[in-house]
Amino acid sequence: MENFDTINTCSITLDKAMSIAINAEKSRDFSPMINGITVGLSSGTSGNRGIFLASENERAQWVAAVLDRVIGFQLKKRKVAFFLRANSNLYNSVASKLLRFEFFDLLIPTEKHIDSLNQLQPNILVAQPSCLIELAKFIESAKLRIHPEKVISVAEVLYPEDKKYLENVFQQTIHQVYQCTEGLLASTCKEGNLHFHEDYLIIEKNYLDDDKSRFHPVITDLMRSTQPVVRYELNDIIHELKNCPCGSKMTAIAQIEGRSDDKLCFLNDEGIETSIYPDFFRRAIILADSEIQDYMLIQKSKSKLDLYIAGTEAIFEKAKNEIQTLLEYNRCFNVVIKKLEASPFERGTKLRRIKNESI
Numbered sequence: 375m376e377n378f379d380t381i382n383t384c385s386i387t388l389d390k391a392m393s394i395a396i397n398a399e400k401s402r403d404f405s406p407m408i409n410g411i412t413v414g415l416s417s418g419t420s421g422n423r424g425i426f427l428a429s430e431n432e433r434a435q436w437v438a439a440v441l442d443r444v445i446g447f448q449l450k451k452r453k454v455a456f457f458l459r460a461n462s463n464l465y466n467s468v469a470s471k472l473l474r475f476e477f478f479d480l481l482i483p484t485e486k487h488i489d490s491l492n493q494l495q496p497n498i499l500v501a502q503p504s505c506l507i508e509l510a511k512f513i514e515s516a517k518l519r520i521h522p523e524k525v526i527s528v529a530e531v532l533y534p535e536d537k538k539y540l541e542n543v544f545q546q547t548i549h550q551v552y553q554c555t556e557g558l559l560a561s562t563c564k565e566g567n568l569h570f571h572e573d574y575l576i577i578e579k580n581y582l583d584d585d586k587s588r589f590h591p592v593i594t595d596l597m598r599s600t601q602p603v604v605r606y607e608l609n610d611i612i613h614e615l616k617n618c619p620c621g622s623k624m625t626a627i628a629q630i631e632g633r634s635d636d637k638l639c640f641l642n643d644e645g646i647e648t649s650i651y652p653d654f655f656r657r658a659i660i661l662a663d664s665e666i667q668d669y670m671l672i673q674k675s676k677s678k679l680d681l682y683i684a685g686t687e688a689i690f691e692k693a694k695n696e697i698q699t700l701l702e703y704n705r706c707f708n709v710v711i712k713k714l715e716a717s718p719f720e721r722g723t724k725l726r727r728i729k730n731e732s733i
């Protein structure tokens with residue numbers, strides 16, 4: 375974004391693009407264009423907000439990729455319920471005689487959408503995991519009675535335990551899309567595993583640890599020219615999945631762990647800075663008790679963590695103890711864990727269950 379003006383090939387300045395995109399979001403009229411170039415605000419799976427530009431051709435290619443890989447082409451009329459923070463004419467361009475898009479505003483409480491969803495009976499449901507979880511709770515309480523054939527999780531990291539819960543309630547594989555300002559990077563195969571779109575992307579791997587289990591993807595997009603993406607390193611932490619049973623040779627993703635700046639950092643007993651990947655905390659928390667579903671762990675400083683666990687006091691204590699054990703294992707002994715009584719998650723933002731706010 376810092377070099378937006380010199381990187382894009384159609385002489386659009388970041389100031390101009392940003393003011394157009396922000397106005398569109400405020401007025402909720404989502405058809406902003408400059409000289410035929412679509413301007414959109416994006417917020418990727420793990421949270422980096424940016425501006426994207428797309429020419430008509432690139433838009434068509436994006437639509438083709440979404441139809442082919444995400445929605446799946448069928449000669450049958452289908453209704454898509456799409457929960458979004460901000461619409462974009464990029465999404466409207468997928469609409470056709472066969473696909474009817476119904477846009478649900480994420481900023482409105484989910485409860486208010488229940489009647490319209492029951493009426494619409496969508497064939498396809500697209501939303502971010504935190505919203506899918508809310509919808510699943512309404513399904514469990516029998517207020518929401520929809521039977522989508524396909525459920526697609528977008529815009530946030532889908533944590534393994536949330537995926538399991540959603541698959542249980544919706545009784546099907548939860549599909550995922552990994553998209554950010556840098557493009558439509560990956561989508562799920564029939565086995566439900568994300569694969570990078572390596573037919574039009576070059577994905578290089580910048581490994582983060584010695585056993586090569588985690589990497590940052592370095593992306594080159596062979597199709598985009600309005601806003602070229604050339605060897606751009608994302609700070610998302612990716613775990614590779616070897617040999618997906620679907621047989622695709624495109625790199626599969628076992629898990630998107632979050633962003634590298636969500637590693638938590640402490641001082642150990644020798645005063646040496648020690649950073650621990652978010653996934654270690656995630657596992658410590660969910661393995662503390664099988665009841666734990668909703669949680670958040672936020673680092674406030676090198677010696678202070680805020681912890682929210684939905685459930686009883688006893689469950690909270692178990693999770694807290696597991697976190698202490700993990701910290702002690704890493705020889706970090708002076709960390710205070712404060713209990714949060716209510717979830718700090720704010721509607722309309724991205725759910726990041728483990729995050730570092732101390733940087």
Ligand SMILES: [Zn+2]
Nearest residue numbers: 563567618620
């Ligand atoms: Zn696969």
